[in-house]
Amino acid sequence: MRDRPNLLNDKAEEIRRSIFKMICDGGGGHIPASLSIVEILVALYYEVLNVTPATICDPGRDRFILSKGHACVTLYAVLADLGFFDKSALDTFGRRGSILGGHPDMLKIPGVEASTGALGHGLPFGAGIAMAAKMDNRDFKVFVVMGDGECQEGSVWEAAMFAAQHRLDNLCVIIDYNRLQAMDELDKIVSVSPLADKWRAFGWQVKEADGHNIKKLVDLCTALPFQPKKPSMIIANTIKGKGVSFMENEPIWHYRMPNGQEMRVACNELGIDPK
């Protein structure tokens, strides 16, 4: 039998295939932004988060908020694989009657904690949950995955100050630092660097990691808080479009569908039977 890290790497590859099929069949979606966070979600959902399909309403469950809601297909693939809802729903993505749309809806999808899509909303919402946990003396944790471009939103920094002020050490943000936004590189539009220093200056304890190394992500996420009485931040260095060579680090693919030839190349690289 193979060891756990390899199994999780295999799981990540399986999720990548699922993402690609879902978006191509569903007729549209954010492929590269979704591929970018695969290992982060695998690390969290398979090794870290204390939540199961049976505990989605348990007040003591860990919370996961995908603030970059446009990468929702990754979350859908993971939740379906873990049995939060039936896998057959993945085949309906983006279609009439489906519970799964281009941004996640917490009223429709079991296991989804927040209806995100507009950027800069996940962190204040997560900070509110973390604050409620403190008020009620509950020891669950709140994880928020944000995009790097999302850090251009002012509400992110309002919440950053708030979380530090209230010592929300039960809150952990993971930034998907792939250095690209819809139109181009962040550094060519409005740079967020030095990203780690910014968050440190706002009172957060910051660590950096390879965002595609599941073991490293798990090690960090199970060693929280990084410092008592401070919110934690993991800057996950990632590759937008990871796993599809011609999409990697190419801004043009942010919201674009591959043509027939491109589809064949991508399927080959991801190990999908092209049918």
Add this chain to the structure above:
Amino acid sequence: MRNAYIDALYELAGKDERVLALVADNGAIVYDKFRAAYPGRFINFGIAEANMIGVAAGLASCGKVPFTYTIASFLTMRAFEQIRNDVCMQRMNVKLVGIGAGFVYSNLGATHHATIDMSIMRALPGMTVFSPSGPLEARKITKEAARIDGPVYIRLSVGGSPEIYEADYEFETGKGVILRDGPETVDAAIFTTGGIITEVLKAHGELRHMGINARVVNVHTIKPIDKDIIIASAAKTRVVITVEEHSIIGGLGSAVAEVIAENGIAARFKRIGLQGVFAGGYGTYDDMKEMNGLSANAIVSETIDCVNMK
């Protein structure tokens, strides 16, 4: 109105530990009693309205009942997307309490006036919109807001607003209150809401001296609107006037117009309020009413014109 709200909130907090008071750098002194009694349940967010609403939604997702409070214009507009997405789309039990309805912050200028807040709050799916007339109603509405499981917006004038009710009355969400009525026949039905009711009541008295009998209806709930009282009053008088310290676009006047139009009622109809403009001028609150066509005199002359055109 403000003090009535805070007293009611204090009482609610005593009975229900889920109730929280959230503010954005305001409410000095008036919240002292609340803060002293429930220090862990009062949160000042500083000057960060969007974050206050986002955090409130997160708190509500864990069963808390946050009453957020700040100047109405900042609350409803600075944090609008948070109200729409985090609160309404997710059906969170968050209360929004805006202070400084209309142009009551007279000489602070249009940045501090809330004159389209009813329009935008009314447009939000699932939002209940209250506009109390004075202290007694503000108190009843605060208690009612806690009872409602879902988003509520309460539009408050300032402290020191006069009481318009002489006696206690039965409050019901979405049910207008007839404050004045003609002895037998009624020449016009005037629908109004919020602090400006005092001017409407003055106008009612003057009109009566002139031989014009008007029904005055206090519409304390802008959403859901009281269709029955609008239909019944319009059918009775055929002259319908709305008075609001707010833009005539999207607020009370629009809500009443929708009911009239959708029910096939033929009535002479006039919306008194800001005619699609920001409130102009500086001075006292009374000065502002005069300069912006919302004094009792202005309401009298508009009503006479409408009645005579009949």
